[in-house]
Amino acid sequence: MEDTSAMDIQRTASLLKLLGDPTRLTMMKLLKSHECCVCEFVAIFNMSQPAISQHLRKLRDIELVREERKGQWIFFSINEEHEDYPFIRNILEHLPLQDDLVTNLEAKGLRISCE
């Protein structure tokens, strides 16, 4: 029988491992203040669309983010209902705002809006 506290360590370690990638960590910080769609992330990170899609899948697999289709696009947002969200929010609050990434997108006319 496994010790339940060891499982907590285990789960926390895999959560931290997921957040321990600069692309995913920035994604999470960004999503804390803005919903974003895949193509926006592609523009922000200057990375291929599949690479972005794979990062988002990892975040979604453990339900750190949610997706919602709006018109042509699928928007991702932080799942504030996640059991570990308070813990995650704590981590994200230690990071500098990444809003300039979105501002730059807007400046280039690449920001998607669905109003």
Added chain:
Amino acid sequence: MEDTSAMDIQRTASLLKLLGDPTRLTMMKLLKSHECCVCEFVAIFNMSQPAISQHLRKLRDIELVREERKGQWIFFSINEEHEDYPFIRNILEHLPLQDDLVTNLEAKGLRISCE
């Protein structure tokens, strides 16, 4: 308003990556309440001595832990002076105590003490 002591995304990501390993995360949690030497970790994690040594080196490389020789042994402790220690402490406080690992060591007579 965001916390003023904002951490660099890149540096935070590599810190989280380091902590995102169950062995190292447990080590850090343990070190928060007990100094431990390498051979104690070997007994606790049931892992080879070089494996333990390599994990500790990673933690020491970014100065999360300090080492101090006491007699034959080298004891490791948490570096509370680390710039990011408050952040790290926050993470560790989210974890269940791992003191039973040390208690079990004592029960087996494997706990090293230097008095």
Added chain:
DNA sequence: TGTCCATATAAGTATATCGTTATATGATTA
């Protein structure tokens, strides 16, 4: 001084991770 013991490093291997390009999927819309 020489031996012993704890720890560190070296070298090698298996697996994981993160990117790529090519292709599939599936909703939207013309």
Added chain:
DNA sequence: TAATCATATAACGATATACTTATATGGACA
């Protein structure tokens, strides 16, 4: 319905990671 667009998946390669075993190092102390 067919074309289009955004996104997902597949397949693959390069590099990183986390172990292993073998060996080196270096302080403690007989």
